[in-house]
Amino acid sequence: MQPIRFKIEKQLPGGARAGVLHTPHGDIQTPAFVPVATKADIKGIESAKFSSLGIQTLIANTYHLYLSGLDAVEKAGGVAKFMNWDGPTMTDSGGFQVFSLGTGFGKKISKFTPEPESEDEMSPRKESGRAEGEEIRGLFRGELSSKRAPAFYDEELATSHGKLAIVDDEGVSFTSHLDGSLHRFTPERSVEIQHRLGADIFFAFDQCTAPTDSYEEQKEAMERTHAWAIRSLRAHRQNINANLKQGIYGIGQGGQFDDLRRESARTIGGMGFDGFGLGGSFSRKYGDDSLQSALAMLKELPEGMPVHGLGVGEPEDILLGAEHGVDTFDCVTPTRNGRTGGLYTSKGKIQIPNAQYQYDYGSLDEGCECQVCTNHTRAYVHHLFRTHEMLGPILASMHNIYFLTNLCKNIREAILNDQFEQFKEGFLAKYRK
């Protein structure tokens, strides 16, 4: 029996759908928002509070837990048990870190060739650093036997421009952002770690890109992601025990190019994954709306395959995604914004530390029924931020999470009641006011 099963309860002609995602640790009513628990915690929020905030599941991170805590998590019986959370969990593959640790940002990231050593400086410090680098190079070079000249790890290159990671076709080499130690991920390694983390749903190792990357770069990353998807899936299928308990989602890429997106969806969709992840980076700072392109993938996927939007978390984007049939959304927005003073309200985002809220004794978001809004005022949360009390970021994060889980809940109900359009228009009219 498959660990992950998805049942669509109702689907609208435009694609929006309400469903139930069955996992070994319970059902997820979709569309659903999935808070990010990078290092086995939703920053600032204890697991006992999850349910009251509408949280049905969460997503932890392979990269971070691999660097610290993997053994402890595994011995505890997996991320969920470790956190004392009895609901479903997911883990991300670490693929995003390949991007966020510096291979992205429009830079060339693959197939570096060795530079002849320059002999211009003789300081002992330089010397020892280089010696270490040489060792690493030799190691990685020796491991690889593909006909294509694989990239190798070059410490100097990696740490220049603030980069910590270098990609090649086999995998990615990176230095820990914590202590600078050297590591390497491959699809097989990512899957193995995710087996040990034991989430109900985990993701294939992929290469994330930015919408500012060129067509060639997007294509290359997409093709590499496809190759890694096959390897991830194969690695997973070889572990029978894990197959009984965990489902694996493949990730499609393609950036801002619809044709690549469609090709990626068809390719990944046809591999036999339990679900599909919309890959990419949808931050507005890139100025390009690659989310629209990503949504082009939905029509290419096998019917009934659950779809997860990776890193999609602004209310407007969740609405847009759900409208096209995205079932689950994970994002750091509620916790990161909350921690830094940004609050989601039905009338748009506000900065609670701003001076105008000092004597505002109204609730954070009028009409919100979350435990923060029903118990505290804007003035109080403002004060907590001004005095740097940790409760401020906690309360703000809690409210934001509720705001997004509740948004998804409302979307779901609207779909089931054939009122999606009305709900969407009503929400946006107020939110964008």
Added chain:
RNA sequence: GCGUCGGUGGUAGAGUGGUCAAUUACACUUGGCUGUAAACCAAGCGCCUCACGGCUACGUAGGUUCGAAUCCUACCCGGCGCA
């Protein structure tokens, strides 16, 4: 009373003849944050101006100097010591 050290922008605290409207931190104002290297980052923060630029400023008042927050004199205020 004598001696001595010190008085700098909202605060603390650099600067000790020109490159000083004045380092830095905090505070303050406002932005930003989309698979978390993020309890973070950025910008602004004397007055006027879109800007170029101008004006007023480093206890107060004078003075030396081409030029002073920086040197001198007096005074005011504060710390410390001696009476």
